[in-house]
Amino acid sequence: MAEIQPGPTFTQGLDFTSNKIGNHGASRADLAYERAVAIIKEKLSLMKGLDALLTVNLGEERPPIVIDARSGDAKLLDQVMDEPDTKVTIKPEYITQFYEGKLEPCYGLFKDAFFHEASVPQGDIPVAIKFADLLTPDPPMPPRPYTPGMRVPQPTEDIEQVKRDVQEFGYGLVANQAAGEARAGIAARDVGSDAPSQRVWTLINKGDEFVDFLNHPLLDAVVPWFLGEHAVLTSYTANIARPGNVPMQLHTDQVAIQPPQRGLAYGLNVMWYLTDVTDRNGGTRVFPGSHRGQVAPGDLFDLYETVAAVAPAGSALLFESRL
Incomplete structure (x- = not known):
């Protein structure tokens, strides 16, 4: 009986056994590293x-470089x-994405921090942010600092003024929402809670009153005006802030949209003030006007020169997602 010799072996599908590419055998990791180093050298000046x-x-x-x-x-x-x-x-791919304008630096620098604590920048954080900013095609300018006496939005019942404030400052304050509901006979009366700080997520699943709240006339007056007729509700939560709560770092609400889009607002927030909100009890701090242009603070953890969007109970804070 003749001996049967083994024939050629064929593998169907993709071959993941090698990360070599090109005739020279350079790996993707090598090319990504070399590209990142070249970008840093180009931007060194x-x-x-x-x-x-x-x-x-x-x-x-x-x-390390x-x-x-x-x-x-x-x-x-x-x-x-x-x-x-x-x-x-940082991953070398992120350096290239900064350079190509496909990844926002303040997001990219901390992108992997949730999974790898070692990826968090160490030491002087503003230096890390400025380094990453300088790699981009259009490095951001610092926001205009708030100074005492600067005109900022004030609570008002004039919806047209609120709209003008949103366009000029990135946010506006609607006064007396609670009083308006009382006059309309739709106010809900209840007592407060002494629960510690907490955020209550997905209010649309927490009761019919929260579903009814989405039909509030204020939403009809401003959401279609700002976002169009087919806006999507992406977040509906309550936040109970108590003494000792740790503040968040400065951020925009569309920071996770990549590539970064500073020329277009993707969202509009409506924050209802159920109690008086001041700069001492957790008032959201903002850089007025920072929604316009290529603007970003050098230190995400320094609230100096920001202003708290303060207003009495019953007000509503409207702010767009680039602020």
Whole structure:
């Protein structure tokens, strides 16, 4: 009997056994790293304003990139001689996405923090943010700081004024919503709660009164005007803020929409004030007018030069998603 020789082996579908691409055998990781390094080198002349020693870790298998921008022009160092002011650990792909305008820096720098604590920038956080901003095609300008005496929105029953405020400042305050409901005979009376700070999610599933609330005339007056006739309700929650609550960092509500879109607002929030809201008891802090243009704060954790959107109980705060 003749011996049967094995024939060629054919594999159907995709081959995931190798990440090599191209004739030269360079891996995708190699190309991503090289691209990120080239971008950093290209943008190096812009980094003299960092005034810091910065290390950028683009992977565990690679040495950190050391940027010395402590005086004069920024330059790359072969090794770290002093303790860096800031340490950034980030995927090289994110550097390219910053450069191409496909990923917003303040989002990208903290994008993986939930899964990998080591990816959180260390040291001087504003330096990390400014570094990432400088990689973008159009680095943002800092928002105009609030100063005492600056004209900002005031609670008003004039819906047209509220609309004008939203367009000019990014937010507006509607006064006496509770009183209006009382005059209309639709006010719901109840006692307050001493529960600790908590957020109650998905109110639309919590009772018919919350479903009815979505038919409030204020929503009909402003939502179609701002978002069009086919807006989608994406969040419907209640927040009970008590003493000792930890504030959030500064952010826009459309920060997760990537590539970043500063020229278009994707959302409009209506926040009903069930109690008097002040700058001492948790009033939402804003940079008035920061919804316009390429604007972003250098330090997400510094509330200096912001203003609290204060108003008495029964008011409603309207603010758009770029603020």
